[in-house]
Amino acid sequence: MNFKREIIKDFYLRDTCVENIFINEYMTQAPGDYVKVYLFAIMYADFDLQMSNETIAKHLGMEDEDVLKAWSYWEKMGVVKKHYEKASDKFRYQVEFLNLKERVYGKKPKLQKTESKVPDRLKELMADDTIKDMYSEIERITGRLFTGKEPSEILSWIDDYNATPEMIVYAYSYCVKKKNHSNHKYVAAVVKEWTAQGLKTIEQIEDYLEETDNRHYLYKRVLRALGFLRNATEEEKRVMDTWFDQMGFSIEKVLDACKKTTGISNPNINYINSVLKAWSNGVDKPTPAHEEGKTGTGSISKVMKYYEELRASNELKAEGRRAEVYSRIPRVKEIEEESREIGLQISRVMLSGGNDVKNRIRDMKYRVDSLNEEKAYLMTENNFKIDYMDMVYHCPLCRDTGTQDTGDRCICFAERLAAIQKMD
CATH class of the missing domain: 1.10.287 (Helix Hairpins)
Known part of the structure; x- marks a missing residue:
């Protein structure tokens, strides 16, 4: 029995193979028009068809000069090689598309020349099967081959940070899957952080990441209760850590403290901290420093009352939308x-x-x-937008509080204050 595949005669219906190394290492840094020239020409190269630079320019809607610049760029990058018909004529040449795999592997001897700079302990590791397996696993995780000094720099982490091959592989996996990073300098920073924390095993690393993630979740809960959608600053994290670790408050108790900000003109972490400190010392409610000495009268009080009424109105409308959804889709409330x-x-x-x-x-x-x-x-x-039940704010910058996440007064506050003072 013989087998035969039908040959597609129209080459426009065929496929053009492009090396992944080109996509990952070269295409992302190249000007868009130069990439168009490369891809268009390599399609014709697969079928050994003649194509002039003038024709390429016409097909791609480019200037002839830009096509010539593209070939000069790709030659400089080592992706193609020009073969001149006449040494004196620099504008007529044949373009050879080079094998990029060979180019990448061709860089490896350069690493051997610098082996003298690699510590003796690491030289021995280079031939170790564990290291070879580590390299292979990293290439699988990142979906690319090593380039430049990356292999030797990875080895240096073992010596400089006292990292293990297992930890390095896990770091690459974590950075690619969780952080969408495969750059070895980024991974190096992660490995350095883990070793600085005294982590040695994968189990310790996972526990550390889990604890970090859990505490991050608590930070987000507190900020969300205050009406902030941003991440906590380092100082805010330090303050919140004292609530859970030193004062021993539960998240429910902290959220109760957050409710105390109702009607406060500038709710923030420091105010919550003063509330929790007072509770920790047996005092029911502290007097916020930023409220001391204020009479609560005048134009600013009127502005804050305006915001309170606006939020109440928005909340009432949101409640109405929620009731509408719950009535039509009871399962949503559940x-x-x-x-x-x-x-x-x-x-x-x-x-x-x-x-x-x-x-x-x-x-x-x-x-x-x-x-x-x-x-x-x-x-x-049921023809509802996903955010249909959400609060709709008159000013999305401050969410009708008059204060932005940075703690600064919102522009709408100044506008409202000016309007009230003008009426007064």
Whole structure:
């Protein structure tokens, strides 16, 4: 029995192979028109068809001069090689597309020339099967081959940071999957951070990442309760850490303190800190420093009253939209209540510790994601926008509080104050 594949005669219906090395290492840095020239010409090169620079320019809507510049650029990058018909004529030449795999592998002897700069202990490791496996696994994770000094720099982490091959592979996996980074300098910073924390095993690293992620979740809960959608600053993190680690407050108690900011003109972490300190010392409610000496009268008081009324009006409208959705889709209310309860459970588990915390939190977060997907489906299927129940603010910059996330007064505050003073 013989087998035969049908030959497609129209080459426009065929496929053109482009090396991944070109896409990953060269294309991303090249001018767009130069990439167009490369791809258009390599299509014709696969079928050994004649194509002049003038014709390429016409097809691509470019100037002839730009096509010539493209070939000079690619030759300089080592991607193609020009073969001149006459040494005296620099404008007529044949273009050879070079094998980029050979070019990359051709760089490796340069690494051997600098081996004398590599510590003796690392020289021995280069021939070790563990290191070879490490290199192979990293290339698999990143989806590219090593270039330049990357292999030797990776080895230096073992000597400089006392990192293990297992840790380095895990760092690459973490950076690619979680941070969308495969640059070895970025990975080096991660490895350095882990070793500086005294982490030595994968289990220790995972526990460290889990703890970091859990604490980040608590930070977000607090800021969200204050109406902020940004990440916490380093100083805010330090202050919040004292609430959980030194004062021993639960997340529920901290959120109760956040409720004390209702009606406060500039809710912030420092105010919450003063509330919690007072509670820790047995005092019911502190007098905020920024409120001391203020009479609460005058134009500023009128502006703050305006914001309070505006927020109340917006909340009333949002409640109406929520009631409309709950009436038409009762399941949405059930989903939100279950998600809220799971959020409280996650906070309790984070702070309580105990056995199998990591798996329990992972399962609960997975359940919340599933609930959110179901809610989104139900909303769209019933012709509601996903954010239909959300609060709609008159000023999205400050969310009708008069104060932006940076702590600065919003521009709308000055405008409203000027309007009130003018009426007065």
